[in-house]
Amino acid sequence: MTKIYRKTAAIKAEQFDGSQASLFGYEVMPDSLLDALTGEPAYYSILIDDFEPEPDDFEDDNEVSFEIGDWIVNETDEIKVMADEEFxxxxxxxxxxxxxxxxxxKQAKNGDYKLGVALYGSYEGVWKPNVVKWILMHTEVFARAWLDGYQVEEEK
Structure with missing residues (x-):
């Protein structure tokens, strides 16, 4: 029987909009091919390895090419390019x-609480009032953050 899986590992990704001078610390280099309408480069690339390939090495695995709107994905073992829709x-x-x-x-997981206990604690008012209010108003987001990880909101 075929099973369906989803990716759960966190990755770093950045959508290229044409203005970035670097991506993941690599310099963005415009391609010499220009767009006929805008006069801007049609493609860009980053050199991910700074070594000189052997002359008989036909594959250029150390350069990643992309265009505006593409996503550059930095997974654990490789950098790859994905079109916006695919990403x-x-x-x-x-x-x-x-x-x-x-x-x-963080505290609940350190105490070996399970998601259900954390949600129940919210309904019972166990947590701080501002935390309870947020969880009750954003239950699905809270559950996703608990299960998959999260980003902390920046200070205003």
Whole structure:
């Protein structure tokens, strides 16, 4: 029987909009091919290895080429390029949660709490009032953050 799986590992990705001078610390280099309408480079690339390939090495594995709108994905063992549509089909951004909620998740997991206990604690008012209010208003986001990881909201 065929089973369906989803990716759960967190990755780093950046959508290229043409203005970035570097991606993941690699310099963005415009291709010499120009777009006929805009006069801007049609493609860009980054050199991910700074070594000189052997003359008989026909593959240029150390250069990644892309165009505006593509996503550059930095997975654990490789950098790859994905079109916007393909990227959105495969990856979801980690939820953004308040610092107090992130602290609560960390403490609850350190106490070996399960997701159900954490949610029940919210309904019973066990956590700080601002945390309880946020969890009750964003239950699905909280559950996703608990299960898959999260980003902490930036201070205003």
């Amino acid at each position: 959105k089909q495969q990856y979801d951004e980690l939820p953004v949660i308040p610092k107090a909620v992130a602290y609560m998740i």
